[in-house]
Amino acid sequence: MKRILLSILALTIPFLTFAQETTEKGLDQKIDEGFKPVSDFFSNVIFFEVFDGAPFVIILLVLSALFFTIYFGFPNVRYFAKAINVVRGKYDDVEGHGIEGKPEVNVVDGDIRDTIRDESKEGEVSHFQALATAVSGTVGNGNIAGVALAIALGGPGATFWMIVCGLLGMSTKFVECTLGVQYRDVGEDGTVYGGPMYYLSKGLKEKGFVWLGKITAVLFAIFCIGGSFGGGNAAQSNQATIVLKDMFGLESTGAGFWIGIVLAILVGIIIIGGIKRIASVTEKVVPFMAVMYILACLYIIFSNFSFVDDAIGLIVSEAFNPKAIGVGGIIGVLLVGFKRAAFSNEAGAGSASIAHSAVKTKYSASEGLVALLEPFIDTVVICTMTALVIIIFNSGGAFQYGGDGSGAVLIDGASYEGAGITQMAFAKYIPYSNVFLTIAVVLFAVSTMISWSYYGLQSWKFLFGRGKAADLTYKFLFLTFVIIGAAASMNSIWAFSDAMIFAMVFPNMVGLFFLFPVVKKQLVRYFDAIKASGK
Secondary structure (H helix, E strand, O other): HHHHHHHHHHHHHHHHHHHHHHOOOOOHHHHHHHHHHHHHHHHHHOOOOOOOOEEEEHHHHHHHHHHHHOOOOOOHHHOEEEEEEEEEEEEOHHOOOOOOOOOOOOOOOOOOOOHHHHHOOOOOHHHHHHHHHHHHHHOOOHHHHHHHHHHHHHHOOHHHHHHHHHHHHHHHHHHHHHHHHOOOOEOOOOEEEHHHHHHHHHHHOOOHHHHHHHEEEHHHHHHHHHHHHHHHHHHHHHHHHHHHHHHHOOOOOHHHHHHHHHHHHHHHHHHHHOHHHHHHHHHHHHHHHHHHHHHHHHHHHHHOOOHHHHHHHHHHHHHHHHOOOOOOOOHHHHHHHHHHHHHHHOOOOOOHHHHOOOOOOOOHHHHHHHHHHHHHHHHHHHHHHHHHHEEEEEEEHHOOOOOOOEEEEEEEEEEEEEEEEEHHHHHOOOOOOHHHHHHEEEEEEHHOOOHHHHHHHHHHHHHHHHHHHHHHHHHHHHHHHHHHHHHHHHHHHHHHHHHHHHHHHHHHHHHHHHHHHHHHHHHHHHHHHHHHHHH
């Protein structure tokens, strides 16, 4: 495997250098110009404003999360300890195997079967291992690039609203992942198909709303495919391209296209060729890189501990009195924070329930409790770490919050955006960290693309059937967006990605509001089983 990786690296570097020297200047710009109208169209449609510049989808997400938090009696606080007990296996003997009336859960179908198995096979993997796998999958460019974008646009105050969104999102994640298990579709061979497509179609049919269930399920599947092309793909290749161009000094405006080609080949080998050996290496390396990233953040924070209280003070004060130019006051910084937090932890979008639906348990609420911890770890803890690193880095005025309003900022006369800002913050305190962060961003990007290819493929199967021709068609389109994401500008790509991720909120929320009483019933049922066991 080492020889294979070294061979790929050896072939890639001269290829990228060649691309820099020979690619027609302006290729990336032409792709961006062609993609920008598409991006703008979807962004304007999804983020339509209702009052004071606030998009309706953000209001829907916030109020829904608040409603679920209150209705379930603040599960993000009350059940936090219970969720940890579920994760550490205290109630394993209570859960048993399978849902009554359904066959035992086998491995999920798809090219990342082994990855999903880590979250689904209670008999082989503990709840702790399942959560560790899930968190290692969510710790990625949303934490690295997304946080940097939030602070660049909204200043330190955006961090406060990211934390609030993470806390409220715990309740939403609990509801949707419980439903994902409750209404999953288990085939005769034990293969699991789950997610909002199924709890919308099956759950609403159960409530007597057959056509509403069918329509919303189809809409969600369409939007999820778009989300897999955008936030789960193009945004990832975009950030990987930014750090690779910085690392190798690729200034050509066509370099992004060729980097995208290389990334598409690497991802294609895994999702089309199904080379499990490469996928298994990624599964082991990504959690390691996630741990290293967290340790690096902690090192910078504790090395500058005297600045931490000032950074926290800025986070709180500028949440209500933002100074970032062009952010649009409190509403503006709130929207920036909520956008980036929702993009990072996906609470409310419903995508997480696709993976969690394969868990082996007869109590659907148990997996909802496990999923409840993810937004806390991903957004409240890790995103805050990244934010503190960037705010500490900027304590000397390295860049101006707000920049030009595009998310790019000037540092030492050069323009940086997204992961590039985080990279500069790391470089100030940790020697050669640019190499580490580049590798981390690329690995996180590839692992996220692989995971989202599964989400999108499940939605594609729901719409077009489960044949091989349909699979290959989806995967070809998916790889095309790897190239588009690498070549287009960050502004266009993230606008499209946000639109696709947030579009999933609309049909998903229909299901959550119709079916949340089912979640309450399943939660009581699970707690009754725990009490009956004497634990």
